Amino acid sequence: MDQLSQCQGFQWDKGNSEKNWITHKVSRGEAEQVFFNRPLVVREGEKRSEQAPRYYALGQTDAGRRLFIVFTIRDHLVRVISARDMSRRERRVYEHAKGEATETNSEV
Numbered sequence: 001m002d003q004l005s006q007c008q009g010f011q012w013d014k015g016n017s018e019k020n021w022i023t024h025k026v027s028r029g030e031a032e033q034v035f036f037n038r039p040l041v042v043r044e045g046e047k048r049s050e051q052a053p054r055y056y057a058l059g060q061t062d063a064g065r066r067l068f069i070v071f072t073i074r075d076h077l078v079r080v081i082s083a084r085d086m087s088r089r090e091r092r093v094y095e096h097a098k099g100e101a102t103e104t105n106s107e108v
Contacts, residue, residue, distance in 0.1 A: 003073055004035070004042060004055075004073070004078070006076055007073060007076050007077060007078050008076045008077065009076075009077050009078070010028075010032055010077060010078050010079070010080065011074060011075075011077040011078070011079045012028060012079075012080065013079065013081075016080065016081055016082065017080075019082075020080070020082060020083045020084070023084070024083060024084040024085065026067060026083040026084060026085075028080075030061045030063075030065060030067065030083070031067065031069055031080050031083040032080075033060075033061040033062050034057060034059035034060065034061060034067050034069055034083075035057070035059070035078060037059055037060055037061070037062065038101065039059070039094075039097050039098050039100075039101040040057060040058075040059040041057065041058040041059065041093065041094060041097045042055055042056070042057045043055065043056055045070065051072075052072045052073065052074060053072065053073075054070055054071070054072050054081065055070070055071055055072065055073075056068065056069065056070050056071075057069045057071065058086060058090055058093060058094040058097070059094075060094075065085070066085065066086045066090075066091055066094060067083055067084065067085060067086060068083070068084055068085070068086045068087070068090050069082070069083045070082040070083075
């Protein structure tokens, strides 16, 4: 995703950050790590009228925790909306992408 490669950092909404910790025990640091580790699977989410496009990412932390992240991009900053552990189905998609990235030695 070209837009993501142009991002210069992260912007955190206090409410979303606290919600992710309280509900899913995902810290800001863990969510940020996902964007620097490979493979990183990014897809555009459903269109929302008049709002910035939302994306979702499947990736892993430095410790290997696999996370599903919903985010948007504003002013060249990644704004994490939600972060949680991947579901079983999401893990399968991620593992498939991981295999493809290994075979081609590239990002997904």
